[in-house]
Amino acid sequence: MAKIKKHLLVCGGTSCNALQNEVIASNLKETIREKGLNEEVQVMMTGCFGLCEKGPIVKVLHDNTIYIGVKPEDLKEIVEEHIINGNKVTRLLLDSDPNLKVHSKKQLRIALRNCGFIDPENINEYFACDGYLALGKVLESKDPQKTIDIIKKSGLRGRGGGGFPTGLKWEITSKSQADQKYVVCNADEGDPGAFMDRSILEGDPHSVIEAMAIAGYAIGATKGLVYIRAEYPLAIERLKTAINQSREFGFLGTDIMGSGFDFDIELRYGAGAFVCGEETALIHSMEGNRGEPTFKPPFPSVSGYLGKPTNVNNVETFANIPVIINKGAEWFAAIGTEKSKGTKVFALAGKINNVGLIEVPMGITLREIIYEIGGGIKDGKKFKAVQTGGPSGGCLTEVHLDTPIDYDNLIAAGSMMGSGGMIVMDEDDCMVSIAKYYLDFTVEESCGKCTPCRIGNKRLYEILEKITLGKGTLEDLDKLKNLSHVIKDTSLCGLGQTSPNPVLSTLENFWDEYIEHVTVKKCRSNQCKALMQYIIDPEQCVGCTACARNCPVNAITGERKLAHLINQDICIKCGACMEKCKFNAISIK
Amino acid sequence: MVSIKLSENKINQIKDICKSFNNEKGELINVLHKTQSTLGYLPAEVQEVVARELNTSTAHVYGVVTFYSFFTMIPKGEFPISICMGTACYVRGAEKVLDEFKRELKITVGETTADGKFSLSCLRCVGACGLAPVVMVGDKVYGRVAPDGIKEILNDYK
Ligand SMILES: Cc1cc2nc3c(=O)[nH]c(=O)nc-3n(C[C@H](O)[C@H](O)[C@H](O)COP(=O)(O)O)c2cc1C
Numbered sequence: 001m002a003k004i005k006k007h008l009l010v011c012g013g014t015s016c017n018a019l020q021n022e023v024i025a026s027n028l029k030e031t032i033r034e035k036g037l038n039e040e041v042q043v044m045m046t047g048c049f050g051l052c053e054k055g056p057i058v059k060v061l062h063d064n065t066i067y068i069g070v071k072p073e074d075l076k077e078i079v080e081e082h083i084i085n086g087n088k089v090t091r092l093l094l095d096s097d098p099n100l101k102v103h104s105k106k107q108l109r110i111a112l113r114n115c116g117f118i119d120p121e122n123i124n125e126y127f128a129c130d131g132y133l134a135l136g137k138v139l140e141s142k143d144p145q146k147t148i149d150i151i152k153k154s155g156l157r158g159r160g161g162g163g164f165p166t167g168l169k170w171e172i173t174s175k176s177q178a179d180q181k182y183v184v185c186n187a188d189e190g191d192p193g194a195f196m197d198r199s200i201l202e203g204d205p206h207s208v209i210e211a212m213a214i215a216g217y218a219i220g221a222t223k224g225l226v227y228i229r230a231e232y233p234l235a236i237e238r239l240k241t242a243i244n245q246s247r248e249f250g251f252l253g254t255d256i257m258g259s260g261f262d263f264d265i266e267l268r269y270g271a272g273a274f275v276c277g278e279e280t281a282l283i284h285s286m287e288g289n290r291g292e293p294t295f296k297p298p299f300p301s302v303s304g305y306l307g308k309p310t311n312v313n314n315v316e317t318f319a320n321i322p323v324i325i326n327k328g329a330e331w332f333a334a335i336g337t338e339k340s341k342g343t344k345v346f347a348l349a350g351k352i353n354n355v356g357l358i359e360v361p362m363g364i365t366l367r368e369i370i371y372e373i374g375g376g377i378k379d380g381k382k383f384k385a386v387q388t389g390g391p392s393g394g395c396l397t398e399v400h401l402d403t404p405i406d407y408d409n410l411i412a413a414g415s416m417m418g419s420g421g422m423i424v425m426d427e428d429d430c431m432v433s434i435a436k437y438y439l440d441f442t443v444e445e446s447c448g449k450c451t452p453c454r455i456g457n458k459r460l461y462e463i464l465e466k467i468t469l470g471k472g473t474l475e476d477l478d479k480l481k482n483l484s485h486v487i488k489d490t491s492l493c494g495l496g497q498t499s500p501n502p503v504l505s506t507l508e509n510f511w512d513e514y515i516e517h518v519t520v521k522k523c524r525s526n527q528c529k530a531l532m533q534y535i536i537d538p539e540q541c542v543g544c545t546a547c548a549r550n551c552p553v554n555a556i557t558g559e560r561k562l563a564h565l566i567n568q569d570i571c572i573k574c575g576a577c578m579e580k581c582k583f584n585a586i587s588i589k
Numbered sequence: 590m591v592s593i594k595l596s597e598n599k600i601n602q603i604k605d606i607c608k609s610f611n612n613e614k615g616e617l618i619n620v621l622h623k624t625q626s627t628l629g630y631l632p633a634e635v636q637e638v639v640a641r642e643l644n645t646s647t648a649h650v651y652g653v654v655t656f657y658s659f660f661t662m663i664p665k666g667e668f669p670i671s672i673c674m675g676t677a678c679y680v681r682g683a684e685k686v687l688d689e690f691k692r693e694l695k696i697t698v699g700e701t702t703a704d705g706k707f708s709l710s711c712l713r714c715v716g717a718c719g720l721a722p723v724v725m726v727g728d729k730v731y732g733r734v735a736p737d738g739i740k741e742i743l744n745d746y747k
């Protein structure tokens with residue numbers, strides 16, 4: 001068999017799946033076969049490249065070319081022109097999109113190092129990228145404490161939201177005495193609008209498996225559990241395949257690499273409860289119970305799964321481990337800021353040109369992320385805010401654009417790192433509605449165990465709703481503030497302790513918008529339907545009847561060629577009429 | 590609530606599922622996942638069988654089923670429609686899409702159409718935020734859905 005010389009990678013992430021990347025991959029294989037190139041060109045599906053908005057994506061590995069928005073009919077041209085004749089197909093090139101020019105330049109991929117680069121279903125490709133080398137090193141050293149020291153020295157902090165120093169957590173768990181200990185990987189990823197962990201598991205499952213085994217050796221655990229959302233079928237499938245391959249090659253099981261160390265991994269499935277991302281709730285859920293949090297201490301590292309010491313780490317935290325072992329603590333500690341080392345993966349979404357997954361060194365500014373990597377705000381609109389930390393976080397605004405991003409700076413700015421969701425908002429987003437959106441989420445997801453969270457958040461939601469309906473008063477704004485602080489101070493778990501953050505941070509940063517809603521009853525972004533009216537300007541209306549024909553509730557009356565009128569009592573404010581009017585006669589008041 | 594009588598066959602299916610997890614109480618969530626994917630939903634009668642097999646109380650099983658949004662006690666439509674209400678989809682207009690589905694199907698979230706064809710639910714981020722707003726029908730993901738495009742989606746299933 002001839003040696004494979006060229007590799008064509010097709011992104012196999014969920015976004016691209018929805019765009020029928022499988023058709024692309026199989027057609028590409030077919031085209032390669034037709035040209036008689038199947039001996040030297042290999043086509044494979046990989047994990048997410050992070051360019052989700054521009055899919056389907058094909059990458060030519062040998063000269064690092066990325067094609068975006070590839071259609072089945074483009075494949076023949078790519079093969080004939082690029083693979084055979086060596087001329088890139090310029091119209092499909094990544095650089096042909098001006099917004100994407102600096103997309104990869106400011107990024108640094110550590111946790112995502114293999115995503116979109118290797119075939120996640122083939123362990124041999126992981127080997128080719130130093131796979132399981134770190135585990136070998138750790139087992140060879142015969143010194144668990146040495147591994148813990150490396151992780152401590154690297155300065156790695158938990159990527160699941162809290163930012164607790166990983167090495168320290170390992171050390172505490174390793175010192176807990178017990179006949180059985182557990183390593184748990186938290187793959188619950190509940191933050192709505194975030195998909196970092198899923199992409200890692202889909203694109204590079206072996207790195208997490210390897211890291212869990214390393215953690216097992218370091219803390220003295222022989223069992224690993226991955227708690228993964230049932231909503232992630234592709235990630236589950238890839239993880240299962242990887243675990244089986246790893247067992248076959250002897251990296252999981254008994255007497256791993258002849259070291260006498262035993263370790264194996266099982267999967268546990270989440271069932272759609274955000275609070276189960278909280279570690280104590282997660283443990284109760286794994287035990288087959290309702291996922292209600294319990295008071296800490298005792299921390300899981302002392303008493304966790306089945307009452308045994310349990311080390312819980314996030315997927316992305318784990319994905320960093322093998323590289324740190326291979327390249328050394330000093331290398332890792334040289335990246336980032338004083339107290340936040342390494343990189344962070346963000347799921348960049350919302351009103352931004354380049355939606356997708358990015359990995360950036362700690363200390364980068366929001367401006368660099370939004371305007372350089374993200375390609376700026378969609379449709380040339382004006383930037384308003386960026387939300388980080390999901391339902392536990394807050395909004396950052398214009399004034400924070402040049403703040404270096406790390407754990408501590410984000411908290412000081414009234415938000416938090418969270419797990420990495422980053423939602424960009426523009427002038428069309430109403431900040432009161434955004435706060436209401438998050439509270440709606442919290443109310444639904446509160447486990448109900450403690451009163452401040454169960455009832456307090458519901459009250460917060462009701463006040464916000466009242467404001468968006470134009471019935472709020474200045475007094476309500478005070479109530480919002482006071483109640484928020486009570487909930488934060490008295491809730492049992494991290495969910496309730498952080499759930500008022502979206503309210504507090506929007507109150508702080510967008511006070512004038514709240515004031516407008518309650519005093520002049522106006523929503524400047526025209527999102528609060530109760531505060532706006534669609535009206536037809538009789539001067540502009542030519543009576544074409546387009547609006548009346550498109551109104552879903554027949555709210556518009558008028559004779560042909562005469563000015564039309566909207567009956568405000570019937571209108572549901574869908575906006576269809578305004579969109580359909582060719583004469584700009586309809587506006588929002 | 591309508592009470593249903595489970596056929597012998599279904600009861601045996603549930604028993605087999607429990608057995609495949611060694612009738613262990615700690616495996617309850619895995620058992621429920623498997624049972625729901627086999628039977629489609631988890632009505633009270635099914636929960637009773639599971640409780641008996643795992644040697645736990647029906648109240649415990651009920652408590653777990655109702656805690657997790659993934660588990661449902663009412664049958665879904667033949668083509669379950671889920672609208673993503675994750676933040677990325679929300680800021681790109683998911684609410685309008687949901688409203689349109691409600692109006693078109695004349696049902697609200699959590700309901701199934703009278704002919705049993707469609708049911709409507711919301712979920713949080715399917716991880717295709719790049720294509721927001723996102724709608725799933727069964728396992729198929731539709732991206733960049735606009736309110737006036739939903740008739741077309743429904744037509745695929747009529
Ligand atoms: C309400 C709530 C939700 C959470 N959700 C997640 C999650 O989805 N994924 C995650 O890794 N950690 C989540 N956490 C943090 C975990 O409790 C825990 O701190 C983390 O998994 C520890 O891993 P790390 O140190 O590697 O970050 C959540 C915490 C709270 C309070």
Ligand code: SF4
Nearest residue numbers: 447449450453493496
């Ligand atoms: S704060 Fe909320 S989620 Fe946490 S234990 Fe209390 S009720 Fe449950």
Ligand code: SF4
Nearest residue numbers: 551571572574575577
């Ligand atoms: S906004 Fe919608 S409901 Fe109101 S008049 Fe226009 S088309 Fe009709």
Ligand code: FES
Nearest residue numbers: 673675678717718
């Ligand atoms: S928010 Fe809808 S797919 Fe992520």
